[in-house]
Amino acid sequence: MNPQERETYFDSYLSGKLSFEEEQKFTEQLENDHELAAYFEEFRQAIDFVSALGAGSDMKEIILEEKAKKVSIRKWVGYSVAATVIAILTFTFVGQQNEIDLMDEYFQPYRDVISRRGTQAPTGQAMFSYNRSDYEKAIEQFSNLEQKTDTVRLYRGISLLAQKQYDSALEDFRNIGPTSEFYLQKLWYQGLTFAVLTKNDSARHYLQRIEEREYNYDQAHALLRQLED
Amino acid sequence: MKELNYQHLISTDRAESKACLRALYHETFPKAKKYILKNSGSVHDAEDIFQEAIVILYQRVKTDKFKESDSLPAYCLGICKNLWLMKLRKEKTHQLSPQELDIRNEPEVELDSSLVKRVLAELSQECESLLIGFYYYKKSFAELQLQFGVGSIQAIKNKKGRCLKYLMTLLKDYGIGKDSFVK
Numbered sequence: 001m002n003p004q005e006r007e008t009y010f011d012s013y014l015s016g017k018l019s020f021e022e023e024q025k026f027t028e029q030l031e032n033d034h035e036l037a038a039y040f041e042e043f044r045q046a047i048d049f050v051s052a053l054g055a056g057s058d059m060k061e062i063i064l065e066e067k068a069k070k071v072s073i074r075k076w077v078g079y080s081v082a083a084t085v086i087a088i089l090t091f092t093f094v095g096q097q098n099e100i101d102l103m104d105e106y107f108q109p110y111r112d113v114i115s116r117r118g119t120q121a122p123t124g125q126a127m128f129s130y131n132r133s134d135y136e137k138a139i140e141q142f143s144n145l146e147q148k149t150d151t152v153r154l155y156r157g158i159s160l161l162a163q164k165q166y167d168s169a170l171e172d173f174r175n176i177g178p179t180s181e182f183y184l185q186k187l188w189y190q191g192l193t194f195a196v197l198t199k200n201d202s203a204r205h206y207l208q209r210i211e212e213r214e215y216n217y218d219q220a221h222a223l224l225r226q227l228e229d
Numbered sequence: 230m231k232e233l234n235y236q237h238l239i240s241t242d243r244a245e246s247k248a249c250l251r252a253l254y255h256e257t258f259p260k261a262k263k264y265i266l267k268n269s270g271s272v273h274d275a276e277d278i279f280q281e282a283i284v285i286l287y288q289r290v291k292t293d294k295f296k297e298s299d300s301l302p303a304y305c306l307g308i309c310k311n312l313w314l315m316k317l318r319k320e321k322t323h324q325l326s327p328q329e330l331d332i333r334n335e336p337e338v339e340l341d342s343s344l345v346k347r348v349l350a351e352l353s354q355e356c357e358s359l360l361i362g363f364y365y366y367k368k369s370f371a372e373l374q375l376q377f378g379v380g381s382i383q384a385i386k387n388k389k390g391r392c393l394k395y396l397m398t399l400l401k402d403y404g405i406g407k408d409s410f411v412k
Contacts, residue, residue, distance in 0.1 A: 004390055015241075046397045047364050048291045049405065053349075053357065054365025055238070056284040058247055062254050063276050104259045105266070222266045 135159040150180040184215040235290045256302040261309040282308040348399045356392035
C-alpha cells in the first residue's frame with residue numbers, strides 16, 4: 001500500500017465507507033501494527049484539527065450573516081418612514097429592537113457592595129433577592145423600606161431597569177445627587193436607560209460625564225460610539 | 230434549546246452542526262461581546278475571539294475533553310474569557326487579575342491559540358481551504374478540482390495529500406496533539 005492508498009483507506013475508514021469486513025480487518029491491523037496505529041493517530045488528529053478550523057470558518061460565516069440581518073433591518077426601517085402608520089409600527093419595532101440589543105449588550109447589575117458592610121443591614125432581604133436576580137421581589141422589598149437612601153435608590157433603580165420599568169428606574173436614578181457615593185454608577189445606569197428609550201441626547205448627557213478611569217468608562221465610551229452610528 | 234447539544238456540534242450532518250453553531254452564537258456571543266467590551270475590547274475583537282473559541286471548543290468536544298454534564302454555551306463563554314485574558318496579558322496593557330476579569334468559576338482551560346495561528350501562518354491559505362473543503366464541507370474531488378482550477382482529479386488528490394502531510398508535520402513540530410488545547 002503506497003502512502004496515497006493508505007491515506008484513501010484512512011479517509012474511507014473515518015467516513016464510515018468501509019464494509020464491515022474491511023473495517024474489522026483494519027481494526028485488527030491497528031492493534032497489531034503499532035507503527036501504523038501511531039501514524040493513523042497523527043492522521044486523525046490532523047483531520048480533527050481541520051474540522052475544528054472548519055467549524056471556526058462556519059462561525060465566521062454565521063457572524064457575517066447575522067450582522068447583515070441587522071443591517072438589512074436598519075435599512076428596511078429607513079425606507080419605511082414614508083407612511084405614517086408604517087412609521088408608527090416601524091418605530092415601535094425599532095424601539096423594541098433597540099431595547100433588546102442594548103439591554104443584551106450593556107446591562108449588567110451592579111455588584112453588591114452593601115451586604116459585606118453589615119450583617120443586619122435593613123437592605124439585607126432586598127439585597128438577597130437582588131443577588132439572586134429576583135428583581136421583582138427585590139423591588140417590592142426595597143420599596144417597603146422606610147428610609148429611601150441612595151443605596152436603596154440605586155439597587156431598586158437597577159432592579160426596575162432589569163424589569164424594563166424604565167420610567168420608575170429613571171425616577172430613582174434622578175434622585176441620586178452628585179454628592180452621593182453612587183453618583184458615578186447612577187450616571188451609567190441613567191445614561192443606559194435613556195439609550196434604551198432611544199432618548200439619545202439625554203443618554204449622551206449622562207454618559208459623557210463619565211471620565212476616563214471612572215466607573216464603567218469603557219462601556220460608556222462604547223455605548224456613546226454606538227449612539228453616534 | 231435542543232440544538233445546543235455537544236454531539237450536534239461535531240455531527241457529520243452539516244445542517245445539524247450549523248444549527249448548533251447558530252444557536253451557540255445567539256446564546257453566547259452577546260455575553261462574550263459584553264464581557265470583551267467591558268474589558269477594553271471592541272466588537273471586532275469579540276468576533277475574532279468568538280471564532281477562535283469555536284475552534285478550541287470543537288477540538289475539545291472532539292477529543293472527549295468536554296464532559297457531558299458541561300453546558301456548551303457556558304463552556305464556550307469560559308473559553309472566550311480565557312482567550313481574552315491571554316490576549317490582554319500578552320499585550321501587557323492591562324494588569325488585571327483573573328478575579329478582576331471574573332473568570333474564577335470558568336472551566337480551567339489554559340489555551341494557546343497562538344499555536345493554531347502559527348500553524349496556519351505556515352500552512353498556505355490554499356491548503357487550509359482545500360483541507361477544510363474536503364474534510365469539513367465534504368466536497369468531492371470533482372468540486373475541489375473546479376474550485377482550485379487544477380487540471381485533473383489525480384492532481385487535486387495529490388495536492389490534498391501533500392497539504393495533509395505538511396499539516397501533520399507542522400502539528401508534530403509544534404507539538405499539537407490531543408492535549409494541546411489543555412495544558
